[in-house]
Amino acid sequence: MSENLDYINYSCYFTVFREGEQFVSYNALSMVISGEMELNDGMDRKVFRSGDVYLVRKNQLLKFLKKPGEEAGFKSLSIRFDDNLLKQMSAEENFILQEKVKSPAFINLSEVSHLKYFMESLLRYQDLLENKSPELALVKQKEALLLMFGHDIALKDILYDGLDPFKINLEEFMLKNYHFNVKLDRFAYLTGRSLATFKRDFEKIFGIAPGKWLLQKRLQEARYLLEKGKRASDIYLDLGFEDLSHFSFTFKKQFGLSPSMIS
Incomplete structure (x- = not known):
């Protein structure tokens, strides 16, 4: 309560x-x-x-x-x-x-x-x-x-610094925070940008839309951790996935293997 x-x-x-x-x-x-x-x-x-x-x-x-x-x-x-x-x-x-x-x-x-x-x-x-x-x-x-x-x-x-976030290095911020399960407008706000400017700057830096990049980055990290011996149930929340079944489905779609088959 x-x-x-x-x-x-x-x-x-x-x-x-x-x-x-x-x-x-x-x-x-x-x-x-x-x-x-x-x-x-x-x-x-x-x-x-x-x-x-x-x-x-x-x-x-x-x-x-x-x-x-x-x-x-x-x-x-x-x-x-x-x-x-x-x-x-x-x-x-x-x-x-x-x-x-x-x-x-x-x-x-x-x-x-x-x-x-x-x-x-x-x-x-x-x-x-x-x-x-x-x-x-x-x-x-x-x-x-x-x-x-x-x-x-x-x-x-x-x-006492009550101002909105100022414009920061987008690449550095995203590489640090990609695993947080928040919407793009939050990422935009925290990097000191409007959503439109965030998307434009993001594609200039990474060459891909932010939503696709986030998914790929999280799945790549998931595969790395699974190959190190981690269990899917231990990592999916930390990588920004809301539930285990969605993580398993998305992982298999990306790599052609279920998380349990990675060792």
């Missing part, structure tokens, strides 16, 4: 749960209460366990895997920071963003003890938050931001 507490959210799952949406459209500070949260941005994979705290950045592609614990379900607490709040705090401080900052899709803050204490304290306010006390939620959002900035002032550059 998942209680909708607006910007402060308490989640609980009793079975392994993979997020269907892999595009992160918000900044959020989260703590795992029980179970495990695995994050994978295509380059780095990290498992967060009970008591771990991490920051997830907006406009990122991430895969989430929530695993329940042996004696309890997966539970987590998250605080989201919308653009309006961040712009308000930026204006109050007369903060000027010097330049765009490249930083990871998620940042491990588990070693910051005061952030852990703060997140644990929020559990004591759960009844108020479930009753949607907007004043309390706003105070706690600002408090979380101040605590993060107190730990690392560079986080201001990351979080």
